[in-house]
Amino acid sequence: MKSVRDRKLAAVWKYKHRDYKGRINGVRYVMVYRNGTMSVPLADLTDAEIEDALPAAVRAAFAEENLNA
Numbered sequence: 001m002k003s004v005r006d007r008k009l010a011a012v013w014k015y016k017h018r019d020y021k022g023r024i025n026g027v028r029y030v031m032v033y034r035n036g037t038m039s040v041p042l043a044d045l046t047d048a049e050i051e052d053a054l055p056a057a058v059r060a061a062f063a064e065e066n067l068n069a
Contacts (some may be wrong), residue, residue: 005050008062009042012053 002010008044013021013028020031028042032049051059 004062004066005047007055008050009045011051011058012045013042015055015058016053 012030016030022029022039029039030042030045030053031037031039032041032045032053047054054062
């Protein structure tokens, strides 16, 4: 079973607009703001960046899931 973080990263990849994501040598990258806009590997996102990148409805679904666990 995938961890919650892995599932959130999959959701970030799914909902991020194609103009703000891509693959380099098979590694998934997304655009984020870290003292300027930059492209970082999806797996290197901080927890805060993951939360910011998730749509509100998806964030709510994960929060509800945590309450029911």
